[in-house]
Amino acid sequence: MEKKEKSFDFKSFLKDQGIIIIFIVLVIVLSAISPNFARPKNLVNILKQTAINGILSMGMMFVIISGGFDLSIGSIVGVCGIISAMLGLGQVPLIVPLVVSILFGCLFGFINGVGIAYGNLPPFIMTLGTMTALRGLALVLSGGQPVTGISEAYMKVASGFVFGGVPYLAVYFVIVVLIAAFVLTKTVFGRRVYACGGSMLTARFSGINVKAIQIAVYTICAACAGFAGFLLTSRTSVGAPTAGESYEMDAITSCVIGGVSMAGGTGRWYGVVIGALLISVIANGLDVMGVSSHWQKIIKGIIIVVAVLADVNSKDKKN
Amino acid sequence: MKKKIIGVVLSAILIGAMVVGCGSSGSTTGTSTDSSSGSASSSSTKTTKKVAMCMSHQSNDFQITITTAAKAKGEELGIEVVVFDGNNDSATQISQIESAINQGYDGIMFEPINVDAVTGVVEEANAAGIPIINVVGAMTDWEKHVAAYSGGDNVTAGELEMEKVAELIGGKGNICILNGPMGSDPQVQRHEGYDNVLAKYPDIKVIYEEDAAWATDKAMTITENWLQTGQEIAAIICQNDGEAVGAGKAVKDSGKSGIVITGVDATSDGIAAIQAGTITGTVSQNAAAQGENGVELMSKLLNGEKLTETDVRTDNIWIDSSNVAQYAK
């Protein structure tokens, strides 16, 4: 049997990673059109603006690769954002709202996971339910009003900078990406997530505890949402009950653009990172050029279709 | 069996949360589902009148202030005010008003989600002989359909906001506008107010305008991006306080100063931001009074009195650091 020596095949790498090309081209074009785009301060803005969606996308990535779907993370961001704000008025050390927010995220994710794994509810239905209920919870907890008065220290969490002008938000994003990438690609758990997504039945027959994996991925996703909620409150300085609305859509979009198949079982973490960056770049570029934000939606939609088509086509050619 | 457990757990969490948040919330009844589940009111004695208050939504400070004040005034006057949340959906609101007509309410107050869509159902109320009053935002040709209007005036609010800004920037300079959802009534009306004032100041240029959908985070991202363009910005005019807070935070983070930032509504986040110095000022449309006046008008109608005034507008008040202490909650 012949075994080809695997030298780096640049051509097929490019074909597989069409999204990287689109991203680079877009950045070049935008820089050419508007000199303001490539200024360091703007690039810093892009990093800040990507961070929260980026963190959410990393969590969503686990769920989609495992073959599932989570509509509730926007609402989780809202609820946890409010809880963080209520605990972030300076009365307790910041570690408290951070940990409590993430724990509540874990709780909501656990509920999603149990409903899907043991209740056999389709992910769409289960997370639609929690999405609705938790948005209601956010309104109830906050009395319909934004929670104000968070401490200066808390505000610094999202607006501060590390040496050389790198925003804290970017640092948090990078940390989450590194952890997620590691778990997904280097651990037994990560391999099992891919296996479940590829074929849940096969995974089960192969001795994998499919239910446990399901609960785990939804918990991870919601924990990321809890963290994101904590950060969003810091960034906007208020805990708004309507915060996070439709954030799940951007997270899913980032994954889809990044090559994660909605059927499960495939997808690369770096694709998702690029997907998240792409969304921010589009929004940022259009704002800088003074183009109406309504165009953003049209362009996002076009890119989703193009990215998936390119992906499907390159897979077809392989056959 | 497993589904039951999940249902119980979810309910437990919701109940727990409600116990926690119970102190602050105002409206609890009548969400956008079936009206039969809506009126969970206690047994009404025949002497207490029951009035339905159908609002566009109940998810922000402005709205909550109106309905809280209305209910309190109602208690004073012997009226039970039951609030319905239209969830910003016109069809839902129409169903709610219809249900109010059929469920024996003595009177109806409403804030239209769509100024034309409610005409039909308002006429139904008239045909059934139920007193009906328009509050907060005027429907098309309200004089022809309802007994009275009690509300704010978005156009004059916009004018007041822009006048103050023009004063503060010395009548010239670049300004940016953050709108509410494009095409919505408050957005259109407040913008009309801005335009009326801007006509008088040829040296003020609007260099950027965007739709920030009342959202703090969107306003923040948009403002961040504007600040990067290197253009000189004298003021950022926001159509509500939620947006102003976002714009203010972005400016604060950028380290720039001297930009005038204004909002509308005088909600608690806006007030807090004025106190903290991150925004310059806001326009209060006296939400509480809008609600109270409406209930007073309704009370007169229910007692069979003829109304002397059918168009009751609240005054717009400019709030900035000089007078914010009075309004802090």
Place this chain on the structure above:
Amino acid sequence: MEYILEMKHISKNFPGVKALDDVSLQIVPGEVHALMGENGAGKSTLMKILMGIYTSDSGEILLNGKPYKARNPREAMDNGISMIHQELSPIVDMPVYENIFVGREIRKNGIVDKNAEIEETRRLLEDLGMHVSPNDLLRNLSVAQCQLIEIIKAISINAKVIIMDEPTAAITDKEVDILFSHIKKLAAGGVAIIYISHRMEEIFQISDRITVLRDGTRINTDEAANLNRDKLITMMVGREITDIYPKMEATIGDVVFEAKNISRKGLVKDVSFQLRTGEILGLSGLIGAGRSELLEGIFGVSKLERGEIFIHGKKVNIHSPKDAIKAGLALVTEDRKNSGLNLVGTIASNITMVSIADLSKNSIVNDGKIRKVSDEYIDKMKIKTPSRDQVVGNLSGGNQQKVVIAKWLLSNPEIIFLDEPTRGIDVGAKRDIYLLIGELVKSGKAVIVVSSEIPELMGICDRIMIMAEGNLTGIVERAEFSQEKIMSYASTISV
């Protein structure tokens, strides 16, 4: 004679592989023409070109003397050529009558005429002797019934040429007889059937002529009467194979596995048996007898109503596949596509799926070990692939099966259950698997093989258990193997 179909000098290349090299095929109307060859010989490729799924690089096709080229299966069907695929994919939540007419619904005044479809379906089902209602959902039917419905679909299109790819893979002998009588009827009516199968007896039973392909070229075409099994195998494999069912000598030792009173409601009724090291135990029976259900119950996939399992004399509690694996069991399922493989995963990820924890330290995966182990097994089991990162969905049926078996062997089980391990696999690969089973038991493992091919079981097993309607009806020792005896234990009231 006039040919209804002529494929002339067809060649087709894929990157790195010459799938077809100047292959010509002539089909006479009303004949049953068998197409044989090992996996990878080019049979599927040739038929896919006919069906418009692939385009040939060179050559031409004549249908009724006129040039023919289909750009997609739709066009092929419109021209009167239809195909029943080896791997079924019916739409399980649709009722039978909708499935049969999908894509070419009967219309009346522009609206689908359900009643006409149901009537026609009823007629076709009765014709084929099937006890199935047009309104039944495919989800509720057996694999065999689904296959017969695919056949009905092709028949109902009034095709002039029907290609049948392994049509009898999952149906019982009785159903095969029914199918063959229909094929003969069709042939008598002038329809040509191109019949692809690995089952020799059937080939000789039903075909008029046989064409053999090997490595992309046509070796020979001849009347069936002029050929026999050995000649065919020699042509297909290119060398003489003397024994189809190699039986290797292994010492049969002590009882390593015992099942007592295994029961699953309605499916398995009080089955008890023992298994010894070095033994190959066959499990025979009609479809629906409960064989797979028995093994799945033991393996912890499905709950047992009652039953105890003993390994090396000690009782073990198996509540999940994980428990079973820990106890030293392995189960190669019947339906590899759905429960044996992750089709979007690589060969490496599939092979290591069960044993991933062993190839890691502190939960961190050792990629080097994974690469090494995958290459080892690709070599050992002669899996045809350019690399271990090949997506499994792209492999041929035989190679896919090898990947599944490799996955289980890697977990080093003591007791291995194989459910229809050679289904849809060519002679050469089948032999590899028999040899492999022989090696396994020689090294002291114990194996149960479920199969619907009695000759296969008789060839390799030491004993054969037979089930019927959930009961264990008989056990036959090798010395007393006979087809009639086994069939009689297996027979009960018809499906």
